[in-house]
Amino acid sequence: MSEKTSIIEKDKVVIRFSGDSGDGMQLVGTIFSNLSAIFGNEISTFPDYPAEIRAPQGTLGGVSGFQVHIGKGIYTPGDTCDVLIAMNPAALKTNAKYCKPGTVIIFDEDSFTQSDLDKADYKTANPFEEIGLTNVQLVGVPVETMVKSSLADMGLDNKSMLRSKNMFALGLVCWLFNRDLEPAIEMLRNKFGKKPSVLEANIKVLTDGYNYGNNIHASVSTYRIESGDAKQKGIYMDVNGNKAVSLGLVAAAEKAGLNLFLGSYPITPATDILHELSKLKALGVKTVQAEDEIAGICTAIGASFAGDLAATSTSGPGLALKSEAIGLAVMAEIPLVIIDVQRGGPSTGLPTKTEQTDLLQALYGRNGESPAVVMSATTPTDCFDMAFMASKIALEHMTPVILLTDAFIGNGSSAWRIPELSEYPEIKVPYVTDDMKEGWKPYKRNMDNMVRYKAIPGMEGFAHRLGGLEKDFDSSAISTHPGNHEKMTDTRQTKIDKIAYQIPLLEVTGSPEAKTLVVGWGGTKGHIYSAVEEVNASGKKVAFAHFNYINPLPLNTEEVLKAYDKVLVCEINNGQLAAYLRGKIPGVNILQFNRMEAQPFRVKDIVEAINKITEE
């Protein structure tokens, strides 16, 4: 370590990697996050990439970003960054809004030629001033030149050499944050082991990037970031929300003693669930990449009918296509887990960006009175627990369950302690028993929770016919009797309502003397929590409650909400949970904070909103 470089001790720091979508920023961002997690930091990541696989090089539309927040007490990927890596002028321009006074900007000098500036629509010769980056620390590095000289002896062509530019940037950042390179090299070995020349080039450039930082005596400080100390002992790994959902489904299948089946159709940003589960054949998982969204859910319904734990994964447009089939699962009372990784809408909308705009679709987007369980996950690691619970509820209550995650937590990652399955509750499928054979009908139900019993093909004595037509409550035959339809409608609703007795109560944190309650649901928990902490630290008194379970609502919801003068519901939509709560629990003073930027919240915006309503 250079003696001239001072070391800053910080408890948290935000780093943002940005470059062309082909520059490998997601890869170096992931490696750096994992290095930090191994080092003992808490991490929260946010990949922010364009919908186009390869937009024209160097243009604003093709910029791909990866933000990671490391340290202790990390609940969000951070509003603004302490360090920005910009591989070209387009990346600099697109990401300037995430900089603050003092941000260290490491940029590739070689990619700031006039033609690069033109491609990114700069009008003047001084790009930094032009976009208002005056009060920042600039560290220009001739990355391209350095990479070429680093690999000069390896006999690679120009294009192959430049593919390793991201590794130079990673090396520099590792130097900046005093990270040991060895675990990074190990990760590269795992990734590129089958391509020895690529591996060798990447390791060389990574090491040279680190040494460059060490040698230039750059007039920036390096950082030492505190590691989280309250962490539970155990073996940890890095998961994003999509992977955690996949593993949660597998865990539930293992716990229930069933095979897992996924019927799915590729859709951004949910496709990684299909990828992940397709890898897990060793655990008996069967995946069908169906011909369309409808076949995705329908194959899952078939597999569920045949006795598997069955799931389908999708995003908003796919959920719309699946709605008729969800209605069938409601009517036939078949267990099914539907994962919706929400993205910006309507229509194709903003496929790679995050939003919470599918809540009302999940609750009401079907024909007829068609109640299904709707729940949400709050963080990447919570996706595991919620996928497990969604499966448990679906199997035990013979119902479709819609689990809402979003692009932010689906792609964002954090460190996760690999659990023992014994830490999770039992899953008991309400199978028929031999003594039920006499006069058995498929819609015979347990009158305590209104759940029908499950018989699967292959069980002798329980052959039965299900279907989308209304059935008689007693005989299970097709029925159009008016009284019976009302009774069956009530039965299906009561069955869902009774699930409220099986889910946790709504938890309230923050100030016990608060008169204002801040409320959210799903993937915004970290941001809202951080904002509430900040407001309370400033001397105000607010409380916080966050919903995992939305239909049914936790049993104490009314009691909680009615205890406050004001309830501020924060959502990345135009007020869907707010509308739902107003309908379910009239008489609460519900206020709204909404953003429709298809981006995660910024903590400071929520703080402002809370301050504003507490002053009124």
Add this chain to the structure above:
Amino acid sequence: MDTKYTAKDFKSDQYVRWCPGCGDHAVVNTLQKAMAELGKAPHESVVISGIGCSSRLPYYMNTYGFHTIHGRGLAIATGVKTANPELAVWCITGDGDCLAIGGNHFIHAVRRNVNLNILLLNNQIYGLTKGQYSPTSEKGAVTKSSPFGTVEEPFIPAELTMGARGTFFARALDVDLPTSKDMMIAAANFKGAAVVEILQNCVIFNDGIHKWVSDKTFRAEKSIILEHGKPMIFGANKDKGIVLDGFNLKVVKIGENGITEKDLLVHDAKCEDNALHMKLAMMGKDEFPIAFGVIRAYDAPVYDEEVEAQVKDVQAKKKEHTLRDLLLSGETWEVK
């Protein structure tokens, strides 16, 4: 043949609600007989349908059954069979359900070669919605939704099946009970997506649409029942046959111009090349008889078994069979 079951064992207690005289009555009765002959237990059999008149059929079977949503029966059946390849899975669908709203699922179930027995009841009309033209209605068909005749070409189910790289196609008439039953049994014994088109009469909205061949007085002249390994002979007097003339088929009279039985084409249903199967399946116009029987039955790997085999293969190669073991074998770190 296993005789432990009778047709009655496959009959449910539900009152059959099809119109009197509907061709579907014959199909359900024949299916019950075929399933009894096949000998697979009712509780190990699943009958799945979409929506339409014919799709009511599962309610009348004493098996596991699922009357699903319009067009999606084959997708649901794919899930059932993939989850549990041990089950016998029958799909009942109509020309609207299968070839219009469910067309995508049909071609993909056929392409994947899922081991399903698909009975496609073709009456060239929408019955349940009371008389609109279907994707198999002849061009010009006058129906409630085409009072001046349709201006669109129909699908030929056999052509579509083979276009989707189908491995099995058979055809039968609703009123020809023995051939219908034989085709159901052949479909069940075949491994793969077995499509059986049954020309079925709708007495209310399209009565007599298949009369040109179903009428007993000239059925033998208008149709041929193909059998693998047998020469292609037809006619009331068994005096007509099919020969190959260049790249085309030709109808000949045995005994005329020195033609003997030995000159006739011998049906090979099992070859991979479907060119001749397609030609045979497209017959039915002018002097050509419509082909009934198993037109194509080419053995190929089936989807559900391949999925199962891949799982078993990976399981045999990997040590880790629980989630925790698998995760611990990946990239991890320890907090002590």
